[in-house]
Amino acid sequence: MTRPLRSLILALAALAALAGPAQAHEYYVDGFTFIHPWAEATAPGATDAPVYFKLDNVRRDDRLLSATTRLAERVELRGGADPKAPALTAIEIAPAERLLFEPGHPHLLLRGLVTPLQWGRNYDLRVVFEKAGAVDVQISIGAH
Numbered sequence: 001m002t003r004p005l006r007s008l009i010l011a012l013a014a015l016a017a018l019a020g021p022a023q024a025h026e027y028y029v030d031g032f033t034f035i036h037p038w039a040e041a042t043a044p045g046a047t048d049a050p051v052y053f054k055l056d057n058v059r060r061d062d063r064l065l066s067a068t069t070r071l072a073e074r075v076e077l078r079g080g081a082d083p084k085a086p087a088l089t090a091i092e093i094a095p096a097e098r099l100l101f102e103p104g105h106p107h108l109l110l111r112g113l114v115t116p117l118q119w120g121r122n123y124d125l126r127v128v129f130e131k132a133g134a135v136d137v138q139i140s141i142g143a144h
Helices: 003-019
Strands: 026-030 032-039 048-058 063-067 071-080 092-094 096-101 106-115 124-128 133-139
Touching: 003 096, 026 133, 063 071
Parallel strands: 032 133
Antiparallel strands: 026 032, 032 048, 048 096, 048 106, 063 092, 063 124, 071 106, 124 133
């Protein structure tokens, strides 16, 4: 290996180490791609935390039915920003290039947190769709 090539490889490795782990993650599901579930870090004593994500390349109708995690007593399906609105029993998924589950839009809400969500950590979440079935994902905290 030539000295310039070795120097380039070492420089690229150093940059990769400084950048840290990649924050985006995708889950390929029958009918769509589930992209980057995330939440903000929570303070000690917080009881609720919203979880956001995207669905890309949705090719068929489906319905988001439920979600579960060890992080919270339950996970609610929410239709928008109104915290007083009742939880939904399902969220309809229609074919689209991209569906956003973000602030002010449908999302998941962790209720009865059993531990604070810590910045930089990842936590397990199982999301269940009517047609696509159960999808096990990792919620990234603070990376969005």
